[in-house]
Amino acid sequence: MALPETVSWDEFVVMLGDGATPENFTAPCGMTSRGFNRTASTGETEVPDCDDETLPSVTFRTLNALSAEISGSGVLALGSLPLWENFYNAGVAVNAKVILDKTLAEGGGYWILPMLLTTFNITGKKGEQALLDITLTSAGAIPPMTPAAA
Numbered sequence: 001m002a003l004p005e006t007v008s009w010d011e012f013v014v015m016l017g018d019g020a021t022p023e024n025f026t027a028p029c030g031m032t033s034r035g036f037n038r039t040a041s042t043g044e045t046e047v048p049d050c051d052d053e054t055l056p057s058v059t060f061r062t063l064n065a066l067s068a069e070i071s072g073s074g075v076l077a078l079g080s081l082p083l084w085e086n087f088y089n090a091g092v093a094v095n096a097k098v099i100l101d102k103t104l105a106e107g108g109g110y111w112i113l114p115m116l117l118t119t120f121n122i123t124g125k126k127g128e129q130a131l132l133d134i135t136l137t138s139a140g141a142i143p144p145m146t147p148a149a150a
Contacts, residue, residue, distance in 0.1 A: 007101050011101045011108070029080045031072045040066050041064045068138040071136075117135075
């Protein structure tokens with residue numbers, strides 16, 4: 001039996017850029033879950049059969065737009081709060097770097113894409129630590145993954 005190589009939790013990293021040239025990326029502390037979701041919206045056209053219009057039409061779909069979302073949650077780490085607060089208050093896109101396999105070994109890679117902070121929730125419950133929930137939504141082109149150097 002041959003098992004596939006996989007990516008562990010600590011090798012799936014989300015980092016935020018500082019806008020400098022060259023850009024420096026920092027992974028906010030405190031996240032205990034994160035996600036990277038890419039979607040495509042489509043348009044639909046029903047095309048009838050020209051020989052027999054009583055037959056069901058065929059649906060043709062075209063790709064209209066690509067979008068991406070980064071989600072995350074975890075404990076509210078005070079050291080990362082200024083990073084999130086500045087991102088939220090700036091109201092502009094910031095580059096995010098999503099890494100699969102932080103060692104960038106064979107098969108790993110990363111994406112860098114402009115994102116807007118669209119959800120910034122802080123919650124808490126008596127007797128527990130304060131929690132953070134964030135969502136970043138793409139604000140530009142969704143590039144293909146940059147593969148790790150061989």
